[in-house]
Amino acid sequence: MSHSVTDRRQLLARAIWGTVGLTAASTGASLAVAAPAAASTKTVTYDVACLLNTFTPIVAEGSTDPSSNFRGTTFFVEGELYPAGAIADGATNFDPASVPAIGHWMCRGWFINRTGRAGEADRPEPHVVTHQEYLIGRISEGNLFPVDQLSSSGLEGDNSGRSATRSVVGGAGMWQAATGSVVQHVIGTNTTTGPNFRFVFDLAKKS
DSSP, X not given: OOHHHHHHHHHHHHHHHTTHHHHHHHHTOOOSSOOOOOTTEEEEEEEEEEEEEEEEEEOOTTOXXXXXXXXXXXXXXXXXXXETTSSOTTOXXXXXXXXXXXXXXEXXXXXXXXXXXXXXXXXXXXXXXXXXXXXXXXXXXXXXXXXXXXXXXXXXXXXXXXXXXXXXXXXXXXXXXXXXXXXXXXXXXXXXXXXXXXXXXXXXXXX
């Protein structure tokens, strides 16, 4: 890949997550134990290492600077999914190959931030709206379509590393017809320079 393409990919990725991984690491906050779930919900937690080398943007026509006017630019990125606590809180050089992954995380999204557009109020944050898939199971020749899945949709990305609450919009297999919410925490960075996430799901219990 050419330096210009690599630089643009890095630039766009940092426009979403910035240095929030380092911010999260510097706080020393521990997120290993989720808060108790309400009686009507079930708490499930997964860790994810976002693989920045898979980040693939399609830049929207007329886009300029990713910190301001990249609205409409789309992207796709993948990550490795792990059990809760597999990635240490605040790790800044986590090796995704150092822990066996139990599944895959896939994210597709659109930039929505804007500043300096004629006739529009500035909205520098949040940076993107995304749809995420959490596949609990490894894709292989004998398992092309892992059955156990969760999906979420919502906003993410700001300059201070705040956690984002997202809607759970479905599931399959052991999470068939899942509903509820998920909180996305940034807990550090990994060797691809991508962010590490902890996703804490509060899923509505089936009656």
